Amino acid sequence: MPSADLIKQTVNRYLELVSEGNPEAVAQLYTDDATVEDPVGGEVHIGRQAILGFYSGVIGAKAETEIITLRALGHEAAYLWALTMDLGEGAKVRIEILSVMSFDSDGNITAMKAYWGPENITQL
DSSP, rough: OOHHHHHHHHHHHHHHHHHTTOHHHHHEEEEEEEESSSSTOOOOOESSSHHHHHOOOOOEEEEEEEEEEEEEEEEEEEEEEEEEEETTTEEEEEEEEEEEEEEESSSSSEEEEOOOOOOGGGEE
């Protein structure tokens, strides 16, 4: 089982890479057979290649991330965070997201679910 510190390091690295807009590096944090459901109720992306495709489509805008609260227990983490994106021409949005991740013993992400919807988006 990964340590809570290792899980927290992976979560922080994940958010750093999301804010940098680096889909290839984000996908490398996942295991080969990992799953991503973002948002929950949407398509489930299975495997690193599908996950890379997902992140390639959603990362690219100037973005900032902020952890509001993080809990790491066992082989999982749940955290509330905010993604603020600059959409250009003065348009910005902030999305508050509750994410749940599972990890293997090496701290690689095996599954991620993101809970958010239109009610969690604020125009800035």
